[in-house]
Amino acid sequence: MDIHEKEVWDGNTAASQAMRQARCDVVAAYPITPSTPIVQNYSQYAADDEIFGGEFVMVESEHAAMSACVGASAAGGRVATATSSQGFALMVEVLYQASGMRLPIVLNVVNRALASPLNIHGDHSDMYLGLLSGWLNLCAFNPQEAYDLNLCAFKIAEDHNVRLPVMVHQDGFLTSHTTEIVHPLNDEVAHNFIGDFKPLKAMLDFSHPVTYGAQTEEEWHFEHKANQNHAIFEAESKIIEVFAEFEKLSGRKYDLIESYKMDDADEVVIAIGSVTGTLQMTVDKLRSSGKKVGLLAIRMLRPFPRNRVAEALQNVKAIAVLDRCAPMGSTGTLYNDIAAILVDSGKTIPMLNYIYGLGGRDATVDMLEVVYNDLSECVAAGKRVKPLMQHINLRGKTLTFF
């Protein structure tokens, strides 16, 4: 396929092109808004003989999509798929099974709200649902990143010292359906970056029959899960390595965390996803009036980049963590991950939690400015003087907790 140096792609197109260029051997997929275009694009590529001889299986549910991917991956080849929200929820069972069997599958998650009530727009409910499933999680904030991180994901997942499935997240509609200028690599260069699939423990190697998915009794299960958890933490070094290789090739640098104007920041907001773009604008606006504010975005969500985050927050005076998912009875998941780091470092600074953007709800620069102002007030008072949990852009009387 003729790929130009500059394309105008939305996040879905970017992800599907990366999947195509990776030359997947099997893609088993099911459509669901807002990731449907990925499946549709891939169908068109297949119909136009642009998938380099791979198989495309249109299964009958998302659970079947991941189940077929697991079978295909264990069989011994390159596998990927995409889904969102309800479909992601439906396949959660298989996510655990895939990672437990250490299969290098790449999953594009176009993040969307979880019913009920039903909503097709972007939020991180599905992202958070899968955090314990044993997958590596990378977060893309715009179409370029969706493209780049997909290419990296295959390389990371398939490394014989990693062999873990990888999710690439992007915000539903906000990233997936928003076109931007993307600088892709051409088919040859993209595939060479990833390289050929190197099989390991392949079922289709008939001369070395192998059993996948055995049952572990009490004397084994703990060791298996500890082994897997260890592998996930160890994968961090491979992710760094692959990002470095990618930078050499493309000139685009990816890090486990993306720091924006953090060097001397007193008040910091931590977030994931497309809102980080709006936050950058907010930071710029406040900086222009002399405020020392910064933004910390999480790129590698699992394994959680604990050390890097701790380092980045060393001299910070107040933190706000944005969670794009209703935490249903506790503080937000990202908030909790950050709080754990601070507790361990013995650092007691005000840390606020903001629930925002559910079901595609907008968060504007003005609204995010309020967050930074809240932090300033806490810094001035020398302690938390704002509610622990607040909402951004919630209609009705103010709702806060603690």
Place this chain on the structure above:
Amino acid sequence: MGNRDIKNLKEWSLAPEQFEGGHRLCPGCSHGIIVREMMNSTEYDICVAYATGCLEVCSSIYPFTSWNVSTIHIGFENAATAISGVEAMHKALARKKRLFTEDKPARFIAFGGDGATFDIGLQFISGAVERGHHFTYVCLDNEGYMNTGGQRSSATPIGGATTTSPAGTASYGEKNRKKDIIGVMIASGADYAASVSPFHWKDLAKKAQKAFSIEGPTFINAISPCPTEWKFEAHLSMHINELAVECCAFPLFEIERQEGGYGHKLTITYKPKNKIPVREYLAAQGRFKHLFTPKYEYVIDIIQKDIDDQWEYLLKREAAGV
């Protein structure tokens, strides 16, 4: 390479086993017999997917596997989908010339219990069949969720007592008829579907080979008498199997596509010389013992009528060539 040439049992006994002992299936479990017969029917390279259930749990308790072929277990409902993925990968790798061994035809088999097949996995098998993957799905039908202690499934026959359809003062056990799984598979697009019995090894081997030789989705439902939950002594598994077929509670037939036309045709592959009353079959199993009380005896008549009606229907279909 292909289907094994089985002239007789003596010839067949030369087959190298693909399913080893040392598994933890109950003594007398018919699953072991069915799996051996299916796998021994063919000389093709095989990959197997199997569903959570007695077979999976007993043949792959870490760190042991009873399989001499590559197998994958994902979950309860998705054996058919797992093997779809393996089959798709085989197609892709063959096309890309990246197979690991010589490019010879391989066979993809999924095993699942009736729980996995009739109930929780119905969507998955129907989907795999509809997509036309070249695989054979073998249902090990012991008429209930036996691995977890004998709960009912939609394969549990009328009057069968299970832990979730128990016999009691106000119930005679299972009230619903056994789901016509072969009908579902044919309607979903299977090229071939058949019922088999491990006791009738020749019929089973023939059907297995037919299924393997068809380049498309095929389905086999195998009756698997369960000593533990059907409640009979372990050594009687094949005897119970024989009774089931001789009274036509589990008729042996096959359905294949019409040659050069739309639809399918049914052939009964075993007709008992003297059809025995279902009472004999029911009396041999503890799960039906409550039917031999004055309060529930009438249910035996219902069961007998159902069996007779079904047998009539099968004969009619066969005669009509549809």
Place this chain on the structure above:
Amino acid sequence: MATPDHLLKDWDGFLSGGVLYSFDTDAKTRDFSATSSYTYAVADWRVKKPVFNPNHCIHCQFCWVYCPDTSIISKDKKFDHVDLEHCKGCGICAEVCPTNPKSLLMFMETVSDEEAIGGWPAKENKNNAGGE
């Protein structure tokens, strides 16, 4: 079902993904690995064992085909022996044996094969025969 001590590995001592190989070398050599259930004995499940009497066997292979545990070993189209490591004593083989008297009968584990064969039942009058 506890794993034998010598097979219990540490959290970093086994193949990742919990995969199990059946053979040490490959499928052709059929050299069963330590993780094939072939190496796992279930003999202690038995209460009764099948005893083979060669005097009556016609090598029909019914016992071979109907054994759920791959424990009737045939060689060159003939019954060879019972794999006593894997036999669970279910009794199907004895039940399906068609000879008269049967060539396989179940005896308590405690009875020796010699004793069993020594006390083998005589041919039954068909009219009085029970079983199948």
